[in-house]
Amino acid sequence: MDRIKIRGGHRLKGQIPISGAKNAVLALMPASLLTSEPLTLINLPRLADVDSCCHLLNELGVSTMVARSKGAHPGREITLTADTIASTIAPYDIVRKMRASILVLGPLLAREGEATVSLPGGCAIGNRPIDLHLRALEALGADIELAAGYVRARAPDGGLRGGIISFPVVSVGATENAVMAAVLAHGETVINNAAREPEIVDLCHCLIAMGAKIDGVGNSRLVIHGCDRLHGATHVVMPDRIEAGSYACAAAITGGDVLLQGARSADMAEVLVELKQSGLNISVEEEGIRVQADGPLKGLTLSTAPFPGFPTDMQAQFMAMLALGQGTSVLTETIFENRYMHVPELVRMGADIQVKGRVAVVKGVSGLVGAEVMATDLRASMSLIIAALAAEGETQVHRVYHLDRGYERLEEKLSAVGADIERIGG
Numbered sequence: 001m002d003r004i005k006i007r008g009g010h011r012l013k014g015q016i017p018i019s020g021a022k023n024a025v026l027a028l029m030p031a032s033l034l035t036s037e038p039l040t041l042i043n044l045p046r047l048a049d050v051d052s053c054c055h056l057l058n059e060l061g062v063s064t065m066v067a068r069s070k071g072a073h074p075g076r077e078i079t080l081t082a083d084t085i086a087s088t089i090a091p092y093d094i095v096r097k098m099r100a101s102i103l104v105l106g107p108l109l110a111r112e113g114e115a116t117v118s119l120p121g122g123c124a125i126g127n128r129p130i131d132l133h134l135r136a137l138e139a140l141g142a143d144i145e146l147a148a149g150y151v152r153a154r155a156p157d158g159g160l161r162g163g164i165i166s167f168p169v170v171s172v173g174a175t176e177n178a179v180m181a182a183v184l185a186h187g188e189t190v191i192n193n194a195a196r197e198p199e200i201v202d203l204c205h206c207l208i209a210m211g212a213k214i215d216g217v218g219n220s221r222l223v224i225h226g227c228d229r230l231h232g233a234t235h236v237v238m239p240d241r242i243e244a245g246s247y248a249c250a251a252a253i254t255g256g257d258v259l260l261q262g263a264r265s266a267d268m269a270e271v272l273v274e275l276k277q278s279g280l281n282i283s284v285e286e287e288g289i290r291v292q293a294d295g296p297l298k299g300l301t302l303s304t305a306p307f308p309g310f311p312t313d314m315q316a317q318f319m320a321m322l323a324l325g326q327g328t329s330v331l332t333e334t335i336f337e338n339r340y341m342h343v344p345e346l347v348r349m350g351a352d353i354q355v356k357g358r359v360a361v362v363k364g365v366s367g368l369v370g371a372e373v374m375a376t377d378l379r380a381s382m383s384l385i386i387a388a389l390a391a392e393g394e395t396q397v398h399r400v401y402h403l404d405r406g407y408e409r410l411e412e413k414l415s416a417v418g419a420d421i422e423r424i425g426g
């Protein structure tokens with residue numbers, strides 16, 4: 001299994017291009033199931049999760065073609081064509097690798113009137129149930145059965161019909177499934193307490209380009225007027241705000257000066273506020289966001305929350321950065337119940353962190369030391385990379401496949417700005 005070796009202590013300086021957003025593309029690709037015409041997604045990131053999503057969509061009969069983009073956007077694009085749906089079953093061996101596979105449920109049900117999707121099961125960062133996804137589809141008339149580890153959903157005769165969906169808890173995935181089902185339902189659907197993450201806004205813009213009628217995009221109340229059919233479209237995937245935030249933390253911990261090329265400040269407002277609060281200079285430039293360290297990092301008090309709050313997907317990276325901050329930081333994780341798996345590994349590198357329930361208290365130390373550490377999930381892995389960049393000596397991060405799920409060309413991007421980082425195979 002590959003591992004990543006880092007020799008810490010190099011100041012990061014230069015430009016890091018930000019890729020297309022993983023969490024956006026994992027909802028946009030299933031949207032191709034909603035039409036028989038081609039959907040082209042530009043700014044496609046090169047990620048293991050994108051490959052898993054292609055694999056799943058191919059199983060369902062969607063053809064996928066990846067090509068170099070020729071237009072204004074450098075990089076890759078994918079054209080997905082679901083002219084006929086060959087299967088409505090998302091099997092366990094694909095879903096278990098990638099939880100976001102559940103996002104085929106809404107579109108398959110809306111287009112074909114039925115869908116059978118393996119239950120994703122538990123995952124490293126918590127229990128992560130799908131009850132909200134199922135209740136939303138029931139509100140559109142679906143009949144749901146759970147059997148042998150699968151969800152079987154069936155639309156009533158004549159297809160899904162509009163309804164009122166009121167989420168008791170904000171859920172990104174359930175909102176995405178509900179929106180994708182509602183765009184092809186008969187009549188009007190109202191979604192209350194919808195998630196407002198920028199990736200949902202990106203999905204809505206793509207669906208609108210495909211002919212969907214959605215009012216309230218970016219608000220917590222969405223009104224969707226169902227259409228009989230959607231058509232093909234071309235959509236540019238938004239930049240990855242979590243990748244950008246991760247590299248901002250990497251720049252900060254090394255006392256660096258980095259331009260996050262293509263990052264959008266509106267998607268990251270709360271993260272930028274906290275970075276400023278910790279003493280960094282942040283400037284929004286034409287090409288992206290510049291992060292410059294200016295003296296020692298200050299401790300922070302942070303609590304994760306749905307957008308526009310501080311993202312849970314940035315908690316681990318901030319914790320690594322704050323391990324070298326002055327004074328005490330207090331981080332509270334409110335979204336997932338088991339999202340502190342990076343803590344024991346950071347502690348092995350010399351961090352002083354105590355966890356009690358959902359609260360982590362980080363007492364800044366004067367230095368970290370390299371160690372052999374184990375990646376446990378995607379963002380936890382990135383926190384170990386960030387710590388390693390500032391640690392004295394060598395760190396080896398094992399189980400790199402977690403990073404490959406969500407960070408495109410990580411070693412290449414970091415070594416281009418001065419990090420001493422390499423991947424070791426085997």
Ligand code: UD1
Nearest residue numbers: 023026100128129130131132133170171172173313335336
């Ligand atoms: C998405 C993101 C993930 C991010 C998370 C929160 C993708 C592919 N993944 O995950 O990176 O960390 O949003 O911003 O976009 N919940 C239920 N029942 C449900 C669904 C969710 O109780 O049916 C709970 C979850 O356990 C969690 C909370 O709701 O406590 C929020 O989860 P949710 O927003 O659904 O996360 P995902 O969509 O899985």
